Amino acid sequence: MSSERISDAELAIMEILWEQAPLTATDVAARLPDERDWSLPTVKTLLSRLLAKEAIEHRAEGRRFFYAPRIGRDDYVTHESKRLVDRLFGGRFMPLFAHLAEQDKLSDADITEIERLLQEMKS
Amino acid sequence: MSSERISDAELAIMEILWEQAPLTATDVAARLPDERDWSLPTVKTLLSRLLAKEAIEHRAEGRRFFYAPRIGRDDYVTHESKRLVDRLFGGRFMPLFAHLAEQDKLSDADITEIERLLQEMKS
DNA sequence: TCGTATCGATTACGTCTGTAGTCGGAGAAT
DNA sequence: ATTCTCCGACTACAGACGTAATCGATACGA
Numbered sequence: 223m224s225s226e227r228i229s230d231a232e233l234a235i236m237e238i239l240w241e242q243a244p245l246t247a248t249d250v251a252a253r254l255p256d257e258r259d260w261s262l263p264t265v266k267t268l269l270s271r272l273l274a275k276e277a278i279e280h281r282a283e284g285r286r287f288f289y290a291p292r293i294g295r296d297d298y299v300t301h302e303s304k305r306l307v308d309r310l311f312g313g314r315f316m317p318l319f320a321h322l323a324e325q326d327k328l329s330d331a332d333i334t335e336i337e338r339l340l341q342e343m344k345s
Numbered sequence: 346m347s348s349e350r351i352s353d354a355e356l357a358i359m360e361i362l363w364e365q366a367p368l369t370a371t372d373v374a375a376r377l378p379d380e381r382d383w384s385l386p387t388v389k390t391l392l393s394r395l396l397a398k399e400a401i402e403h404r405a406e407g408r409r410f411f412y413a414p415r416i417g418r419d420d421y422v423t424h425e426s427k428r429l430v431d432r433l434f435g436g437r438f439m440p441l442f443a444h445l446a447e448q449d450k451l452s453d454a455d456i457t458e459i460e461r462l463l464q465e466m467k468s
Numbered sequence: 469t470c471g472t473a474t475c476g477a478t479t480a481c482g483t484c485t486g487t488a489g490t491c492g493g494a495g496a497a498t
Numbered sequence: 499a500t501t502c503t504c505c506g507a508c509t510a511c512a513g514a515c516g517t518a519a520t521c522g523a524t525a526c527g528a
Contacts, residue, residue, distance in 0.1 A: 229485055233432065247505080263488050266506070271485090285494060286505065299433050300448055303441060306429045309356065310422050315445055316455050318426060322438055323462050325423055332439050333463055339446050340456055352515055370475080387517050389476070394515085408524060409475060 226275040228298065234258050235268045239278060240295045244288035349398040351421065357381050358391045362401060363418045367411035 403410040
């Protein structure tokens with residue numbers, strides 16, 4: 223619901239917390255993927271901003287904080303997918319599908335899987 | 346190819362130029378959708394930034410410039426779709442499809458259309 | 469020819485983002 | 499009790515973004 227945008231850097235933090243939570247700031251820093259080699263202060267700044275955006279929450283445990291997501295990954299993913307579809311495809315999903323299909327981004331396995339999903343949905 | 350990001354505001358300008366080009370800055374301003382009620386200087390700033398990003402180009406015609414896209418809408422759309430899929434779905438399209446399917450974002454008409462597309466692709 | 473409207477360029481400025489340093493307080497070690 | 503260390507909070511700062519004013523040159527109307 224809280225519709226502040228989550229930036230790319232912030233998303234990297236969210237991914238860590240979605241995988242495991244609650245975690246301390248130090249824990250989060252330790253779990254950063256290799257290509258995101260941030261200093262601890264940077265991680266803390268990002269955590270503060272996510273707190274301000276109400277995307278995460280923290281609970282004091284003695285002297286330190288444990289952070290956990292407030293918004294679910296699924297909600298976020300839905301929100302962002304919708305944003306893309308709204309921005310580029312007039313809010314309709316089909317043009318995105320058609321576009322990707324045209325771009326040959328679908329493997330044979332994908333196609334089989336999609337057919338299976340469609341069958342399920344029809345029942 | 347030129348991979349500078351196009352911002353939301355800039356995208357509104359691109360959409361106008363994709364629909365019709367070349368246009369002067371004043372033309373572009375006149376075609377803004379109602380909810381984007383920008384001043385002419387704002388439009389010109391955005392055009393300059395798009396020029397700097399090499400997303401558009403301009404040609405002098407006497408005292409004024411005519412602006413036209415350098416990147417195609419399809420290329421942009423492909424790029425942004427890929428970006429979303431990379432960011433949120435590990436670079437694979439299927440999870441996006443499955444996600445949207447779960448969210449019931451597909452109408453019956455969509456499903457029929459998708460089946461048709463799949464048939465086409467298989468041949 | 470002289471003002472005036474116009475155009476592109478330059479400058480402005482607050483917010484957001486990416487990245488990080490510093491400070492003050494609370495625990496831990498001695 | 500005193501020092502050292504670690505934590506969260508605050509501050510910093512450059513670049514991008516949204517939005518716009520101003521300036522200098524130019525062309526058109528009078």
